[in-house]
Amino acid sequence: AVTGARFVLAALRLAGAALLSPGSCTFEDSACGYQWDYAHLPWTLHGEGHYISVDTSYKGEKAVLSSPDLYSEEWSCVRLIYQIATTSDTSPDPARLNLYLRQEGESFDRLLWSAKEPSDSWLIASLDLMNSTKKYKLVLEGEMGQDKSTSIAVFEIKITSGYCIECDFEENHLCGYVNRWNPNVNWFVGGGNIRNSQSILPKDHTLNSALGHYMYVDSVYVKHFQEVAQLISPKTMAPISGCLSFYYQLKQESSIVFTVYLRDMSGFYEEIWKTDSALSADWALAEVDFNAPYPMEVIFEVAFNSAKGGYVALDDISFSPVYCSNQTGTPFNPANAGCNFEEDLCNFYQDDKDSPGWSRVKVKRNVYRAGDHTTGFGYYLLANTKFTSQPEYVGRLYGPTLPGNLQFCLRFYYALYGFFKMTGTLAVYIFEENHVVQEKIWSVLDSPKGVWTQAEISFKKPMPCKVVFVSWCKSFWDCGLVALDDVSLSLGSCQAADLLLPNPGECTFEKDECVFIQKKRGRGSWHRKRGPTPTSYTGPKGDHTTGVGYYMYIEASNMVYGQRAYLVSRSLRGTSGKQCLTFFYHMYGAGTGLLSVYLKKEGDDEEIPLWRRTGEQSISWLRGLIEYESDTNYEIIFEAIRGVSIRSDTAIDDILFQAGPCLEVEEIQFSSGYPDSLNEIEY
Numbered sequence: 001a002v003t004g005a006r007f008v009l010a011a012l013r014l015a016g017a018a019l020l021s022p023g024s025c026t027f028e029d030s031a032c033g034y035q036w037d038y039a040h041l042p043w044t045l046h047g048e049g050h051y052i053s054v055d056t057s058y059k060g061e062k063a064v065l066s067s068p069d070l071y072s073e074e075w076s077c078v079r080l081i082y083q084i085a086t087t088s089d090t091s092p093d094p095a096r097l098n099l100y101l102r103q104e105g106e107s108f109d110r111l112l113w114s115a116k117e118p119s120d121s122w123l124i125a126s127l128d129l130m131n132s133t134k135k136y137k138l139v140l141e142g143e144m145g146q147d148k149s150t151s152i153a154v155f156e157i158k159i160t161s162g163y164c165i166e167c168d169f170e171e172n173h174l175c176g177y178v179n180r181w182n183p184n185v186n187w188f189v190g191g192g193n194i195r196n197s198q199s200i201l202p203k204d205h206t207l208n209s210a211l212g213h214y215m216y217v218d219s220v221y222v223k224h225f226q227e228v229a230q231l232i233s234p235k236t237m238a239p240i241s242g243c244l245s246f247y248y249q250l251k252q253e254s255s256i257v258f259t260v261y262l263r264d265m266s267g268f269y270e271e272i273w274k275t276d277s278a279l280s281a282d283w284a285l286a287e288v289d290f291n292a293p294y295p296m297e298v299i300f301e302v303a304f305n306s307a308k309g310g311y312v313a314l315d316d317i318s319f320s321p322v323y324c325s326n327q328t329g330t331p332f333n334p335a336n337a338g339c340n341f342e343e344d345l346c347n348f349y350q351d352d353k354d355s356p357g358w359s360r361v362k363v364k365r366n367v368y369r370a371g372d373h374t375t376g377f378g379y380y381l382l383a384n385t386k387f388t389s390q391p392e393y394v395g396r397l398y399g400p401t402l403p404g405n406l407q408f409c410l411r412f413y414y415a416l417y418g419f420f421k422m423t424g425t426l427a428v429y430i431f432e433e434n435h436v437v438q439e440k441i442w443s444v445l446d447s448p449k450g451v452w453t454q455a456e457i458s459f460k461k462p463m464p465c466k467v468v469f470v471s472w473c474k475s476f477w478d479c480g481l482v483a484l485d486d487v488s489l490s491l492g493s494c495q496a497a498d499l500l501l502p503n504p505g506e507c508t509f510e511k512d513e514c515v516f517i518q519k520k521r522g523r524g525s526w527h528r529k530r531g532p533t534p535t536s537y538t539g540p541k542g543d544h545t546t547g548v549g550y551y552m553y554i555e556a557s558n559m560v561y562g563q564r565a566y567l568v569s570r571s572l573r574g575t576s577g578k579q580c581l582t583f584f585y586h587m588y589g590a591g592t593g594l595l596s597v598y599l600k601k602e603g604d605d606e607e608i609p610l611w612r613r614t615g616e617q618s619i620s621w622l623r624g625l626i627e628y629e630s631d632t633n634y635e636i637i638f639e640a641i642r643g644v645s646i647r648s649d650t651a652i653d654d655i656l657f658q659a660g661p662c663l664e665v666e667e668i669q670f671s672s673g674y675p676d677s678l679n680e681i682e683y
Contacts, residue, residue: 023070023138023159027052033068040064041144054142055151063152066102067138070159073131075321077164078138080125081155081173086118086147093146094118097154099127100139106659107572107579108504109139112237122155126164126176126234163240163319165233165298168206169213176234177215185229185304190216190313205247205283205315217302219256219309226303231314233298235265239491241331243324244290244298246317247283250275252310257303260288262296264407265496268460269299283315287324291331294407294492332403337467338488340374341381347400348487357395357471358383358484365618367588373413373452373485373544376584376622380485383471397484399467401433407460409494410467412487413452413547414444418480422446426482429468430461438468452485452621453547458493505657508545509552514655516552516638519566524559526552526567526640538589539649544621553651556591559642567638571602572657574632580662581626581636583655587617591645595638595652597626602633615643621653625666
C-alpha cells in the first residue's frame, strides 16, 4: 500500500510536470532542457530546494543558462522568480541577473531585463514577449560582480500565453502584482480556505468556489479620512493597446471611491475608470479601453472615508488587444510625424502666407560644406537660403497634428552657419489648434558651428497640437543659415527612452567600445574621443550620434605613414541568411589614408575584404553599408591606415548590425577620393 501511495504521489508530480509549458521550469528534479555554457561558471541544481544557483565559490565572471528552442506564435508572458544574495549592500560592481532573447537568424542577443538589487527573499519579474514566427531561446546570465560572497538563484521560470497584466490570483506570486503597504488599509488575498477568517466572500470569480482566490481591501482598520490602498500591476514591457477587463464586488456603508489609474515611469497618473454604481452584491464586470504605448503600471486604488466603509474585492484581470468599445480608427503611429527629407517633406508643410522659408537642398560631397545628417549624401532643409538679406525674416515649418494627452519625445538635428549670435535663431513652438496658442518649448542657445547637433524635447499637451520649427533672421548684418534634418517623434518621455534597454548590435561609443577591442594598443591604435581632433584641417568637429558625443578615430600625428590600427569585434554568432552592417565614417584631410572593413570567419586565417575607401572623402560623416553572410562564428575588423601626412585623422561612429539584407544599396564598395566638385548646393 505504501508503494501504491508513493506511486500516486509520483504520478501527481509527473502530471504537474506535464502541465508546464515548454521553456517553463520549477527546477525540482531537472533543468527541463535548460543547458549551461561550459565556457563559463557552472550552475548547481538544488532539487530539494527547487532552485538552480551560481555563486562565488568558483572563480569566474559569469554563468550562462539557455533554454531549449521555443516558439510563441501568440503573445506570452515570462515570469521569473529569483533572488540575488550578497554580503555587502553597496558595491561599485554588483552582481546582476540578465535575461536575453536569442532569436534565430540574429547575431546578437536582445537584453529583455536586468536586475542587480540584492534581497532577503525571492522576487518576481514579469516580461511580455511579443508573438513572433521565429524560433528563439531565452538566455539567463548571472554576472558575479566584485563582491567576495554572492549567490544568484532562480526558483522558477514560467511561460504562459497571454499578457503579464492578466491575473486570476490563484498562484502565490500573484502574477507580480504588489500591494503598496499602508499602516491601516491594504489589499489582501482572500479565499482558498474556509477557516480563513480573512475571507469576506463565500466564492471567488475564477473557480466560483470557496477554494478560489481573489484580492480584497477592507475598511476595518481605517483611522483617517481618505485612506488609500493601492494594488500595482507589473510594468508593461512592450507597447499594448486594447481592452482591460476585471471583475469586482463592492459593498459600502459610507462612500468608497474605487479608481483605476495608469502610471507612467515619470510618475504621472491618468485615471481610466471609476465606479459609478453604489453597490454590486455579485461579481460585476468592468471593461475599459487601455493604451500603453510605453512602459506603464495599472493601479487599482480604493479610498475609504471611515472604518464602516465596507469592502472592495477584485478578481480575473484580463486583457484583449481589441478595444472594448467599437473604437475603429488606427492607433497613432509616431513614425508618420518624423522625416529625413530624403524623398520630400513627408507630412511637414509651410504656410502659403509666409514666404517659402525652408528649402530642401543637397550638397555634393566636398571638403568645405557639410552634407546632410542621414547619410552625408542626401537631402536636408535649409532656411534663409534665398532670403539672407531680409531682416526680421521668419520661416515656419509645420508638423502634422498630434493627438492630445500622450507623452512625446521629439528629436531632431540642426546645424547653424554664419551667425555671430546664435541665440534664438532656431526655435520650436507647440501650436494648439483650437486655442491658437503658441508655446515656445525650445530654442537654440549655442552650438558648435556647422556641426549637426541633436536636440531632444519631451512634451505632453491635453489638446491635439502641432510642432512648428521657426527660423529667425534678426538683422541685416546677422543672417546666417539654419539647417534641419532627421526629425523623429517617439512615445514616452525622452528620459524614459534613455532608460530603455540598448538596441542589440548597435554601438554609438557613448559609454564604451561595446563589442569592439583593439588588436594592439600603442602607437597604431584607435582612440575614443569627443569634440574636434587636435590637428586642424582633418578629422571631425563632433560625433555623428549627437554632435557632442564620442566617436573612435586614429590620431595621425602619433603614427607613421602606412601604420595600421585594428578595431576588432568579439566573436559574433554565425547565422544563415544575409546580414547588414551600417556605420558612419569621416575621412577629411589632405593626407588621408585608407579605411577598410574585413570579415574573418572562425577557423580561417584569411580576412575577406568587404569595403574600402582611400583618400580624402568629405568634411561630412558619410554612411557606409555592407551586406555580408557567414554561417559560422566570425569577427568584423575595421582597419585604418595612416596616410602621407598628419592630416589623415580617420574616424568611425554609429555602427549597427542588423539581420536580413540591407534595405538600401551603397553604389560603390571600393572607391578612392571624392570627385573634384565645387562647393555647390543643389535645389
